[in-house]
Amino acid sequence: MSEEFEIKNKVAASGLINFDLTDLVPKGARKGIDLKDFLFMEMILKEKDFREKVAAIDTEEYKDAYVYIYNSADAIVPLWAYFLLTAKLTDATKKIVFGSAENLEIVLMHDAIKNYDFSEMNGKRVLVKGCTDKAIPENAYVELVENLKPIVKSLMFGEACSNVPIVKN
Template sequence: MSEEFEIRNKVAESGLVNFDLSTLVPKGVRKGIDLKDFLFQEMILKEKDFREKVEAINTEEYEGAYIYIYNSADAIVPLWAYFVLTAKLTDVAKKIVFGNRQDLEVILMHNAIQTYDFDFMRGKRVLVKGCTDKDIPENAYIELVEQIKPIVKSLMFGEACSNVPIIKN
């Protein structure tokens, strides 16, 4: 094949770093626990009943899981109840948070971004992938920019064929 018809990958030759934020999404099962299931008539927390229900939890179901605890009942739950439930599961779960599934994902991505080593991007042109098959919280993109803006030469968002320039240092 002659050089005049040689197929070249100009994106690869450009030194552009393609970064897919979805690679930081922690792998593992997510499980929710609704406190209403631990309440008397789904309305009142009776300490003895609550402690018995927590004690009866099969912790094997939560082994290695990311857990979010929420309360769908219109009931006031004392803070110590969260202590009791968390103490039961903390030895088997990877992470336990209060809130909904989205709150869990925000916290997981926050932890992933804060602990990731972005040094390989130092002085480079970086393109953050725009499309992904994973649901990534918007806050993760904000935290990503906070982390890499000071170290990259330039930052873009989208795809190589159609990107949005964000910054140039």
């Protein structure tokens, strides 16, 4: 094939770094624990009963999982209950948070971004992928920009064929 008809990948030749936030999503099971299941009549925390139910938890069920603890009952739960439940599970799980499954994903992405080495993007043109097959919390994009803005030459969002310029340094 002659050079005048050669197909060239201009995106690859541009030095543009394509960054997909889904690559940072931690792999592993997500499991929720509803405190109402530990309450008497799903309303009242009786310390002795609560301690027995926590002690009876099979931690293997939560091995290497990401766990979120929530309370769907309209009940006041003392803070020590969260301490007790977390102490039981912490050696088996990868991470435990209080809140919803969505809160868990926000925390996981925060940790992933905080621990990611962005040095390869220093002084480079970076395109953050816009369309993903996994749900990414909006806060992850906010934190990503906080980390990338000071170090990149330019930051864009979207796809190579259609992107939105965000920052030019």
